[in-house]
Amino acid sequence: xxxxxxxxxxxxxxxxxxxxxxxxxxxxxxxxxxxxxxxxxxxxxxxxxxxxxxxxxxxxxxxxxxxxxxxxxxxxxxxxxxxxxxxxxxxxxxxxxxxxxxxxxxxxxxxxxxxxxxxxxxxxxxxxxxxxxxxxxxxxxxxxxxxxxxxxxxxxxxxxxxxxxxxxxxxxxxxxxxxxxxxxxxxxxxxxxxxxxxxxxxxxxxxxxxxxxxxxxxxxxxxxxxxxxxxxxxxxxxxxxxxxxxxxxxxxxxxxxxxxxxxxxxxxxxxxxxxxxxxxxxxxxxxxxxxxxxxxxxxxxxxxxxxxxxxxxxxxxxxxxxxxxxxxxxxxxxxxxxxxxxxxxxxxxxxxxxxxxxxxxxxxxxxxxxxxxxxxxxxxxxxxxxxxxxxxxxxxxxxxxxxx
Amino acid sequence: xxxxxxxxxxxxxxxxxxxxxxxxxxxxxxxxxxxxxxxxxxxxxxxxxxxxxxxxxxxxxxxxxxxxxxxxxxxxxxxxxxxxxxxxxxxxxxxxxxxxxxxxxxxxxxxxxxxxxxxxxxxxxxxxxxxxxxxxxxxxxxxxxxxxxxxxxxxxxxxxxxxxxxxxxxxxxxxxxxxxxxxxxxxxxxxxxxxxxxxxxxxxxxxxxxxxxxxxxxxxxxxxxxxxxxxxxxxxxxxxxxxxxxxxxxxxxxxxxxxxxxxxxxxxxxxxxxxxxxxxxxxxxxxxxxxxxxxxxxxxxxxxxxxxxxxxxxxxxxxxxxxxxxxxxxxxxxxxxxxxxxxxxxxxxxxxxxxxxxxxxxxxxxxxxxxxxxxxxxxxxxxxxxxxxxxxxxxxxxxxxxxxxxxxxxxxxxxxxxxxxxxxxxxxxxxxxxxxxxxxxxxxxxxx
Numbered sequence: 001x002x003x004x005x006x007x008x009x010x011x012x013x014x015x016x017x018x019x020x021x022x023x024x025x026x027x028x029x030x031x032x033x034x035x036x037x038x039x040x041x042x043x044x045x046x047x048x049x050x051x052x053x054x055x056x057x058x059x060x061x062x063x064x065x066x067x068x069x070x071x072x073x074x075x076x077x078x079x080x081x082x083x084x085x086x087x088x089x090x091x092x093x094x095x096x097x098x099x100x101x102x103x104x105x106x107x108x109x110x111x112x113x114x115x116x117x118x119x120x121x122x123x124x125x126x127x128x129x130x131x132x133x134x135x136x137x138x139x140x141x142x143x144x145x146x147x148x149x150x151x152x153x154x155x156x157x158x159x160x161x162x163x164x165x166x167x168x169x170x171x172x173x174x175x176x177x178x179x180x181x182x183x184x185x186x187x188x189x190x191x192x193x194x195x196x197x198x199x200x201x202x203x204x205x206x207x208x209x210x211x212x213x214x215x216x217x218x219x220x221x222x223x224x225x226x227x228x229x230x231x232x233x234x235x236x237x238x239x240x241x242x243x244x245x246x247x248x249x250x251x252x253x254x255x256x257x258x259x260x261x262x263x264x265x266x267x268x269x270x271x272x273x274x275x276x277x278x279x280x281x282x283x284x285x286x287x288x289x290x291x292x293x294x295x296x297x298x299x300x301x302x303x304x305x306x307x308x309x310x311x312x313x314x315x316x317x318x319x320x321x322x323x324x325x326x327x328x329x330x331x332x333x334x335x336x337x338x339x340x341x342x343x344x345x346x347x348x349x350x351x352x353x354x355x356x357x358x359x360x361x362x363x364x365x366x367x368x369x370x371x372x373x374x375x376x377x378x379x380x381x382x383x384x385x386x387x388x389x390x391x392x393x394x395x396x397x398x399x400x401x402x403x404x
Numbered sequence: 405x406x407x408x409x410x411x412x413x414x415x416x417x418x419x420x421x422x423x424x425x426x427x428x429x430x431x432x433x434x435x436x437x438x439x440x441x442x443x444x445x446x447x448x449x450x451x452x453x454x455x456x457x458x459x460x461x462x463x464x465x466x467x468x469x470x471x472x473x474x475x476x477x478x479x480x481x482x483x484x485x486x487x488x489x490x491x492x493x494x495x496x497x498x499x500x501x502x503x504x505x506x507x508x509x510x511x512x513x514x515x516x517x518x519x520x521x522x523x524x525x526x527x528x529x530x531x532x533x534x535x536x537x538x539x540x541x542x543x544x545x546x547x548x549x550x551x552x553x554x555x556x557x558x559x560x561x562x563x564x565x566x567x568x569x570x571x572x573x574x575x576x577x578x579x580x581x582x583x584x585x586x587x588x589x590x591x592x593x594x595x596x597x598x599x600x601x602x603x604x605x606x607x608x609x610x611x612x613x614x615x616x617x618x619x620x621x622x623x624x625x626x627x628x629x630x631x632x633x634x635x636x637x638x639x640x641x642x643x644x645x646x647x648x649x650x651x652x653x654x655x656x657x658x659x660x661x662x663x664x665x666x667x668x669x670x671x672x673x674x675x676x677x678x679x680x681x682x683x684x685x686x687x688x689x690x691x692x693x694x695x696x697x698x699x700x701x702x703x704x705x706x707x708x709x710x711x712x713x714x715x716x717x718x719x720x721x722x723x724x725x726x727x728x729x730x731x732x733x734x735x736x737x738x739x740x741x742x743x744x745x746x747x748x749x750x751x752x753x754x755x756x757x758x759x760x761x762x763x764x765x766x767x768x769x770x771x772x773x774x775x776x777x778x779x780x781x782x783x784x785x786x787x788x789x790x791x792x793x794x795x796x797x798x799x800x801x802x803x804x805x806x807x808x809x810x811x812x813x814x815x816x817x818x819x820x821x822x823x824x825x826x827x828x829x830x831x832x833x834x835x836x837x838x839x840x841x842x843x844x845x846x847x848x849x850x851x852x
Contacts, residue, residue, distance in 0.1 A: 027788045068691030107679030
């Protein structure tokens with residue numbers, strides 16, 4: 001005979017059952033919401049009106065019927081954007097109750113767009129509080145800065161294949177990070193980290209509009225082949241939470257490479273007669289060291305990359321080892337230059353968007369503690385050494401170019 | 405002097421041919437014998453093996469109604485009871501509810517003797533014991549318990565015997581009557597007694613030390629004790645190779661969970677936890693639900709109830725109208741309701757999934773459990789979401805932990821956990837490594 005296990009007896013007691021039933025019945029339906037009484041916010045645009053000292057938010061909510069696999073909709077827009085104002089972001093968000101027929105669900109936010117006005121005149125310092133404080137919103141949402149246009153115009157621009165405008169924006173950042181190593185995806189928590197750390201500043205990709213704004217916001221844009229579209233445009237550089245300038249073009253690459261986020265990129269190097277060849281770099285790996293001696297910071301960046309020749313627009317004999325070696329050298333120098341250009345541009349803006357200060361803090365805590373208050377100054381006149389180690393491993397499907 | 409002799413039997417439950425050939429014919433042949441010699445040798449004259457002498461009216465009546473022929477001889481104090489029972493029964497057919505692809509194709513019939521012989525034919529061991537008893541004050545139904553003396557646990561055998569003897573009922577029409585009297589907890593939705601119409605299942609279980617209860621008049625044989633994991637086993641697990649056996653077992657567990665939880669989780673997700681669903685899926689479901697006039701729970705209940713009605717109708721209706729039912733069911737429920745916008749396509753998918761999953765279970769008993777608990781979980785889920793599902797699962801889990809089947813913990817060998825016995829639970833190990841096994845939870849020290 002086995003001894004009776006005590007808790008098994010406990011299970012049979014009605015007290016347990018009562019307790020658990022109370023757990024169920026006393027909880028109520030606090031978060032009960034039917035799907036057709038709510039709307040899903042996919043994107044939030046935030047801007048600031050300095051005169052009224054008010055925030056304006058633009059919510060992009062999805063119109064489910066227009067996005068169904070078997071369309072049940074009547075051909076209206078796939079999303080609805082509407083704007084409200086308030087003294088705080090949550091005030092503005094709650095004010096949507098006055099203008100919209102459904103309750104907003106913020107758990108599916110995919111993108112946040114910040115107005116240039118807000119980034120320049122106010123600052124990013126406090127606006128992400130609501131995103132961290134609220135349990136509903138995720139903080140791994142990418143952020144963009146509307147450059148040259150207002151937030152709502154960007155969000156209003158209708159897109160074709162992916163029907164939801166903010167999703168196309170997210171996909172554009174993802175693509176450019178993945179395929180060309182430019183314009184990184186900056187997420188809310190990364191911005192918060194960069195804002196709180198003394199040794200780094202946020203850098204956020206910018207987005208602009210190409211084409212006629214009016215048409216972009218109407219269904220004509222979907223029917224016409226001459227479309228108005230959004231385009232990633234530069235990288236906003238912040239200092240003390242405020243936008244101080246932009247990095248443009250290839251310079252945006254340097255941040256992704258130094259932060260070791262870029263895995264692919266490509267460089268164009270001149271060959272014989274004013275033509276170029278494209279070398280794609282893969283498996284990029286970067287190591288950064290920061291040192292501080294006598295008020296002089298020294299930044300050493302070591303990047304390893306494997307390359308392959310993507311395109312050859314001149315007739316060179318690349319089956320020769322020394323020709324390839326020459327290209328290795330050239331592309332390494334080119335990449336070095338691109339990285340350095342980005343750093344110089346940031347130095348001019350006195351904003352350490354690369355997080356060199358953080359690296360210093362981790363490796364040389366004592367020096368960091370002494371100089372953390374004037375780090376931006378030290379950074380702006382730091383000595384920068386960039387070394388790229390390139391190894392060309394492939395020439396694609398053919399060796400010699402034509403005509404021979 | 406002519407001695408008066410009477411032969412009494414009830415036509416229909418006794419074998420007339422046997423009576424004519426082996427009783428009447430010899431009796432007539434020797435009727436000229438003198439009375440004394442005749443009476444002395446009457447048992448030798450009758451060419452039937454089982455002859456008893458009884459001298460009370462009750463015994464004689466009981467024998468007559470059970471199909472025996474009774475020979476009454478004038479002047480003798482007792483009557484001769486000759487066993488000529490023969491009840492009309494159908495032949496052995498293929499199993500109708502528990503079919504397999506590879507495995508024996510015979511199944512039990514309503515005839516108790518046929519049933520025991522099907523098992524005896526497979527176990528030719530002197531250790532195979534059969535105990536007979538009559539249950540039912542009016543029907544006097546023959547009930548027999550069968551076990552292997554060297555395999556079965558003595559305590560459980562005694563327990564089963566006692567519970568069977570304690571039954572007080574007027575009639576036993578089906579094994580379910582016996583089941584409800586002998587099960588440990590009469591309020592549980594979980595089956596603590598297994599039933600089968602397959603002789604190979606009975607043999608397998610006897611070999612694992614369990615006890616089979618045969619009931620006259622039903623092709624279903626009861627098997628006790630039962631553990632939860634056993635209900636996921638199909639005889640075919642052992643007939644095919646161990647990999648597919650293991651895979652299918654896990655699949656059945658998934659099917660059971662789906663049958664129980666699918667509608668509850670769906671309703672919880674779309675009414676309480678929209679954040680849990682991927683955006684594209686959520687938008688797609690939202691688009692379907694846009695014009696649905698009912699709350700999700702009402703929609704789910706409508707579909708579930710409709711399905712239950714359809715299923716019930718499918719069992720009841722005459723075979724000939726089967727196609728009509730499936731057309732109405734598939735077209736009206738599946739298509740027209742969705743097109744009209746009364747229910748969403750996603751809900752139809754979930755309910756069909758539940759239905760299909762419940763048919764994948766090898767034990768119909770278990771499918772019934774899933775069916776009952778599904779509604780409980782669904783209502784709790786609509787009321788407080790996953791939190792409610794969690795609490796309800798907790799209650800169900802605790803209830804299962806407390807269940808016993810003839811002293812064996814219902815969740816054995818999972819709780820109490822026994823590593824050695826895991827060979828035949830989620831995975832079916834090779835038969836070699838299962839040799840000399842005791843079935844899960846049947847170890848002697850496991851029994852209360």
